[in-house]
Amino acid sequence: MEFTQEVQKVTDPIYKKIAKVMPEIEWSVHAPYIYKINKLKKEKNAVILAHNYQTPEIYHGVADFSADSLSLAIQASKTSADIIVMAGVHFMAETAKLMNPNKKVLLPDMDAGCSLSSSITGKDVRLLKKKYPGVPVVSYVNTSAEVKAETDVCCTSANAVKIVKSLGVKKVIFLPDDYLAKYVASQTDVEIISWKGICIVHDQFNAKEIIEIRKNNPEIKIIAHPECPPEVIKVSDFTGSTSAMIKYVEDNQPKKVMMVTECSMSDNVQVENPNVNFIKPCNLCPHMKKITLPKILDCLENETGEIIMEKSIIEKARLSVEKMVAIGR
Numbered sequence: 365m366e367f368t369q370e371v372q373k374v375t376d377p378i379y380k381k382i383a384k385v386m387p388e389i390e391w392s393v394h395a396p397y398i399y400k401i402n403k404l405k406k407e408k409n410a411v412i413l414a415h416n417y418q419t420p421e422i423y424h425g426v427a428d429f430s431a432d433s434l435s436l437a438i439q440a441s442k443t444s445a446d447i448i449v450m451a452g453v454h455f456m457a458e459t460a461k462l463m464n465p466n467k468k469v470l471l472p473d474m475d476a477g478c479s480l481s482s483s484i485t486g487k488d489v490r491l492l493k494k495k496y497p498g499v500p501v502v503s504y505v506n507t508s509a510e511v512k513a514e515t516d517v518c519c520t521s522a523n524a525v526k527i528v529k530s531l532g533v534k535k536v537i538f539l540p541d542d543y544l545a546k547y548v549a550s551q552t553d554v555e556i557i558s559w560k561g562i563c564i565v566h567d568q569f570n571a572k573e574i575i576e577i578r579k580n581n582p583e584i585k586i587i588a589h590p591e592c593p594p595e596v597i598k599v600s601d602f603t604g605s606t607s608a609m610i611k612y613v614e615d616n617q618p619k620k621v622m623m624v625t626e627c628s629m630s631d632n633v634q635v636e637n638p639n640v641n642f643i644k645p646c647n648l649c650p651h652m653k654k655i656t657l658p659k660i661l662d663c664l665e666n667e668t669g670e671i672i673m674e675k676s677i678i679e680k681a682r683l684s685v686e687k688m689v690a691i692g693r
């Protein structure tokens with residue numbers, strides 16, 4: 365695809381915005397795709413929803429809405445577009461489909477999964493419910509629709525504590541992220557029965573490296589996602605969902621910050637916060653990184669990667685997501 369004068373003219377305002385995090389030579393490769401995707405989106409009345417972990421050329425170049433998992437689920441329920449392209453992972457596309465069963469939801473790469481989501485099946489949840497009869501099941505949104513269909517209420521990292529508290533019970537089954545379960549337990553008096561799922565990206569962080577970074581950068585603010593191991597959360601200044609982490613930077617404008625999470629997010633947030641110095645961890649999510657501009661263009665052009673689910677699963681799974689959305693952030 366060619367970086368023509370027309371492409372350059374139309375995409376230049378986007379490049380000016382992200383020039384700090386992207387070399388010009390790289391832009392000449394991305395710009396023709398951005399130009400074509402944005403044109404096609406209008407022609408097809410399509411919308412691109414992107415998670416905060418997407419690369420800057422997607423996040424700033426083609427996304428109509430970029431956010432954390434909770435806002436993506438809420439936004440998916442509001443859109444009037446005919447086609448939703450999810451620049452994110454499979455469970456996010458499934459959640460968008462649950463909220464819009466009659467719309468076309470496309471995922472540019474069907475192999476964009478999630479280690480948490482693949483750690484548990486619907487059958488596992490049925491067995492747990494048998495083992496702990498009457499105990500409500502709270503599932504992280506990072507699960508398959510099949511698991512959501514066995515769930516009383518979903519949550520994301522933005523509202524996990526609020527959702528668990530809202531149930532007003534002494535005990536809950538909380539799936540599948542063991543670290544998030546421990547975080548929720550630390551913030552409530554509720555007894556949590558957890559599952560041994562982990563996020564392969566956040567599990568790589570450890571307290572020793574955080575302490576070392578703080579020693580070398582005494583003024584730094586360290587903010588961590590609750591999918592991190594508890595020892596990491598303990599030595600951090602703030603814990604929150606990806607959007608809560610972004611808000612922390614926007615509101616506090618720390619001189620130096622380390623976002624203990626997937627590293628594309630620091631690039632994305634750097635763009636809007638030029639005076640903040642980001643110490644960037646380089647843990648990439650291999651699933652999120654499967655989504656690229658050429659794949660977005662291909663799926664939009666040919667309408668491939670459509671999310672198809674059984675009606676019975678959609679109806680059951682949708683209830684658990686709707687309950688979460690009603691409780692909110």
Ligand code: 13P
Pocket residue numbers: 416431432433434506520521522563589591604605606607
């Ligand atoms: P958020 O809900 O905080 O955006 O996190 C989703 C995710 O997959 C984090 O790894």
Ligand code: SF4
Pocket residue numbers: 453477478479480481506563564565566591626649650651652
């Ligand atoms: Fe799943 Fe972790 Fe990737 Fe998020 S960062 S999609 S939790 S593997």
